[in-house]
Amino acid sequence: IFDVSTVLFLFxxxxxxxxxxxxxxxxxxxxxYAKKLLTDSELLNLAAIAxxxxxxxxxxxxxxxxGDDLQLDVFTNGANKVLNIRRYESQNLYVFDxxxxxxxxxxxxxxxxxxxxxxxxxxxxxxxxxxLYCMLGPIRRGEALWRYFPMSDGRIVEFNLGRLVEDRQTKxxxxxxxxxxxxxxxxxxxxxxxxxxxDQEPYTRxxxxxxxxxxxxxxxxxxxxxxxxxxxxxxxxELLKQQPRMVTMVEIDSTVVQxxxxxxxxxxxxxxxxxxxxxxxxIIGDCLDHLHECIQSGKKYDYIINDLTEFMVNxxxxxxxxxxxxxxxxxxxxxxxALKPDGCYILRGGSLSYTHFWSCFEDDCRKLGLRFRVxxxxxxxxxxxxxxxxxxxx
Amino acid sequence: IFDVSTVLFLFxxxxxxxxxxxxxxxxxxxxxYAKKLLTDSELLNLAAIAxxxxxxxxxxxxxxxxGDDLQLDVFTNGANKVLNIRRYESQNLYVFDxxxxxxxxxxxxxxxxxxxxxxxxxxxxxxxxxxLYCMLGPIRRGEALWRYFPMSDGRIVEFNLGRLVEDRQTKxxxxxxxxxxxxxxxxxxxxxxxxxxxDQEPYTRxxxxxxxxxxxxxxxxxxxxxxxxxxxxxxxxELLKQQPRMVTMVEIDSTVVQxxxxxxxxxxxxxxxxxxxxxxxxIIGDCLDHLHECIQSGKKYDYIINDLTEFMVNxxxxxxxxxxxxxxxxxxxxxxxALKPDGCYILRGGSLSYTHFWSCFEDDCRKLGLRFRVxxxxxxxxxxxxxxxxxxxx
Numbered sequence: 001i002f003d004v005s006t007v008l009f010l011f012x013x014x015x016x017x018x019x020x021x022x023x024x025x026x027x028x029x030x031x032x033y034a035k036k037l038l039t040d041s042e043l044l045n046l047a048a049i050a051x052x053x054x055x056x057x058x059x060x061x062x063x064x065x066x067g068d069d070l071q072l073d074v075f076t077n078g079a080n081k082v083l084n085i086r087r088y089e090s091q092n093l094y095v096f097d098x099x100x101x102x103x104x105x106x107x108x109x110x111x112x113x114x115x116x117x118x119x120x121x122x123x124x125x126x127x128x129x130x131x132l133y134c135m136l137g138p139i140r141r142g143e144a145l146w147r148y149f150p151m152s153d154g155r156i157v158e159f160n161l162g163r164l165v166e167d168r169q170t171k172x173x174x175x176x177x178x179x180x181x182x183x184x185x186x187x188x189x190x191x192x193x194x195x196x197x198x199d200q201e202p203y204t205r206x207x208x209x210x211x212x213x214x215x216x217x218x219x220x221x222x223x224x225x226x227x228x229x230x231x232x233x234x235x236x237x238e239l240l241k242q243q244p245r246m247v248t249m250v251e252i253d254s255t256v257v258q259x260x261x262x263x264x265x266x267x268x269x270x271x272x273x274x275x276x277x278x279x280x281x282x283i284i285g286d287c288l289d290h291l292h293e294c295i296q297s298g299k300k301y302d303y304i305i306n307d308l309t310e311f312m313v314n315x316x317x318x319x320x321x322x323x324x325x326x327x328x329x330x331x332x333x334x335x336x337x338a339l340k341p342d343g344c345y346i347l348r349g350g351s352l353s354y355t356h357f358w359s360c361f362e363d364d365c366r367k368l369g370l371r372f373r374v375x376x377x378x379x380x381x382x383x384x385x386x387x388x389x390x391x392x393x394x
Numbered sequence: 395i396f397d398v399s400t401v402l403f404l405f406x407x408x409x410x411x412x413x414x415x416x417x418x419x420x421x422x423x424x425x426x427y428a429k430k431l432l433t434d435s436e437l438l439n440l441a442a443i444a445x446x447x448x449x450x451x452x453x454x455x456x457x458x459x460x461g462d463d464l465q466l467d468v469f470t471n472g473a474n475k476v477l478n479i480r481r482y483e484s485q486n487l488y489v490f491d492x493x494x495x496x497x498x499x500x501x502x503x504x505x506x507x508x509x510x511x512x513x514x515x516x517x518x519x520x521x522x523x524x525x526l527y528c529m530l531g532p533i534r535r536g537e538a539l540w541r542y543f544p545m546s547d548g549r550i551v552e553f554n555l556g557r558l559v560e561d562r563q564t565k566x567x568x569x570x571x572x573x574x575x576x577x578x579x580x581x582x583x584x585x586x587x588x589x590x591x592x593d594q595e596p597y598t599r600x601x602x603x604x605x606x607x608x609x610x611x612x613x614x615x616x617x618x619x620x621x622x623x624x625x626x627x628x629x630x631x632e633l634l635k636q637q638p639r640m641v642t643m644v645e646i647d648s649t650v651v652q653x654x655x656x657x658x659x660x661x662x663x664x665x666x667x668x669x670x671x672x673x674x675x676x677i678i679g680d681c682l683d684h685l686h687e688c689i690q691s692g693k694k695y696d697y698i699i700n701d702l703t704e705f706m707v708n709x710x711x712x713x714x715x716x717x718x719x720x721x722x723x724x725x726x727x728x729x730x731x732a733l734k735p736d737g738c739y740i741l742r743g744g745s746l747s748y749t750h751f752w753s754c755f756e757d758d759c760r761k762l763g764l765r766f767r768v769x770x771x772x773x774x775x776x777x778x779x780x781x782x783x784x785x786x787x788x
Binding site: 023024025027029031061062064066067069070072074076079080082084086088090091093095097099101108109133135136137139141142146147148149150151153154155156157158159160181182191198213352378380383384385 | 417418419421423425455456458460461463464466468470473474476478480482484485487489491493495502503527529530531533535536540541542543544545547548549550551552553554575576585592607746772774777778779
């Protein structure tokens with residue numbers, strides 16, 4: 001029978017509190033499989049090693065079962081560190097989180113490697129080590145910059161970010177621009193990477209079939225082209241270099257256009273500086289409205305380029321838990337009604353990890369009597385390989 | 395005054411223990427800055443939301459100060475979840491770790507997004523939300539595969555790994571080969587990525603100045619070439635296509651050669667299938683010994699290619715805490731003594747984040763009267779931009 005229990009424990013530490021100092025946390029994460037159960041005193045000694053403290057300083061704050069297979073332990077070193085240990089009994093799996101207040105201790109790879117070696121040695125000496133894994137970098141929390149972003153397949157990547165340049169909440173989404181030494185400026189919408197300046201070649205030019213040093217796959221000269229979304233300006237910028245008759249771009253979020261015009265010049269150059277030009281028109285609006293107008297008026301394009309976010313912008317209405325595949329296919333079905341018979345619909349696809357989506361999408365194309373071609377490219381700021389489609393009527 | 399306190403708490407859960415099932419852990423990580431201190435009941439309600447439990451199920455297992463600025467709380471939901479909360483008082487920084495036993499709950503992006511929304515809503519409703527950051531993917535521990543690797547600048551990246559193909563401890567190092575849909579087979583030495591099959595172009599060909607579709611920077615035809623290390627076989631494979639007079643490769647670890655010959659064929663093709671050929675010789679040995687023999691005998695090469703690990707293999711002797719820069723410069727000074735006057739020393743460099751190292755290295759080159767040229771390339775499996783040097787006598 002579980003009972004609420006509360007422990008209050010105080011530290012001998014007497015330093016005066018400094019309410020002003022920046023106090024962030026770094027967590028060192030590792031786990032191991034033990035060959036045999038650790039005794040209480042072995043666990044205490046291991047905790048002392050993990051916290052780089054003398055075992056006399058290390059105190060157990062909590063110890064007990066916390067589930068039918070889980071044993072919980074919390075240790076402190078009386079100063080700047082806390083250690084959480086979970087043991088999954090049926091597996092002899094020990095999971096350690098060492099929590100360090102960062103204003104006092106700066107964690108680095110060398111320190112963590114050293115710690116890993118000491119812990120391995122201790123476990124080997126007591127004949128208990130099966131295998132151990134250590135994340136050779138801390139998880140950092142509380143800093144001004146949030147570094148961890150999920151990739152399309154759910155993997156976590158700590159981005160190579162230098163500083164947060166802009167952070168705006170618009171009517172539609174959160175827009176962030178970071179500066180990164182490796183990627184240049186990078187735009188995130190709702191914390192999802194859209195484009196980095198340095199990815200104009202592997203992303204935008206591959207999308208359009210205009211890779212440097214290769215014969216162009218598509219001819220845009222004297223063509224009428226519609227861009228759905230595309231607020232970063234990378235696509236319109238490349239297209240305007242191809243002497244199109246007219247490029248129309250319909251982007252819902254004017255803040256995206258303004259911020260990209262300012263920061264993402266490695267992608268958009270001057271293409272977003274004005275909304276209209278001799279062969280360009282940038283409409284701030286919903287591209288679905290524009291498509292419906294085209295369908296009503298009979299207007300048709302040579303190329304329609306879907307450069308929308310993977311997730312529709314009305315997340316508040318539909319949440320993140322909607323059918324991604326449906327959205328993309330519905331968008332294609334509508335867009336195709338505004339495409340000339342010999343036109344081409346170019347689709348900003350997703351990561352190769354969306355294998356299920358792509359096989360559904362390709363099945364749908366076949367059912368609709370469409371031809372498609374596939375182009376893959378590794379995009380550095382996506383930290384993944386990415387897929388692009390060109391779809392034509394059969 | 396701190397005192398050891400131990401709480402034992404039992405759960406109402408009565409399911410029989412299954413000693414055989416795979417029990418791994420996923421940790422959901424987030425933190426927020428509060429506008430005002432949360433009350434105990436607000437914290438309990440928030441804990442219930444975070445654990446997707448009814449607040450009557452949620453129990454406080456531990457609550458108290460754990461440092462001069464740190465308040466610790468541990469909650470459980472009586473079943474499969476534990477929640478650790480740290481509050482850094484001076485900052486109003488709350489750090490949450492939700493620990494979930496994975497055999498029961500599979501964490502995904504959608505679930506975490508949903509949780510994030512609920513937590514944001516709760517904090518907003520009580521007027522307490524300043525800003526919140528959530529790692530939109532769990533940290534996974536206890537699986538057969540360890541997914542997190544540090545980049546050269548200490549960033550954490552969860553690799554796109556499919557399965558662990560080989561895991562060998564040799565006399566010199568730990569050798570792992572993973573299979574990855576995106577990168578092909580990838581070799582790790584001591585959990586440090588060396589090369590992936592798909593990086594033959596951005597890594598090996600850039601190193602050698604043999605990029606596809608560009609004029610070759612270097613001419614290897616009829617030349618005598620020495621490779622220091624290079625056990626993955628990527629370099630020797632490219633060189634053998636260039637009609638060299640003789641390529642000598644000195645790799646210390648025969649296991650690396652054997653495993654790469656088997657798995658890394660996208661890089662080495664058949665170059666490692668035999669140790670000797672009409673214009674190749676693979677020596678299993680220490681390249682420093684070979685260099686000293688060359689210096690004694692007067693043997694000189696047209697090209698010497700440093701394709702060693704960034705960290706020398708005798709880590710046990712020197713640890714990870716040695717001077718990286720010194721090693722590389724010492725290696726160059728020795729190697730240059732075995733280089734013809736018009737020869738070229740090609741250096742496997744490091745990440746662009748080693749700015750301090752590279753400026754030291756370039757200074758050293760200038761002091762030694764050497765010319766150098768720099769080539770940068772984004773290498774997908776390194777998740778970073780990488781630098782290569784060509785060094786010549788002035």
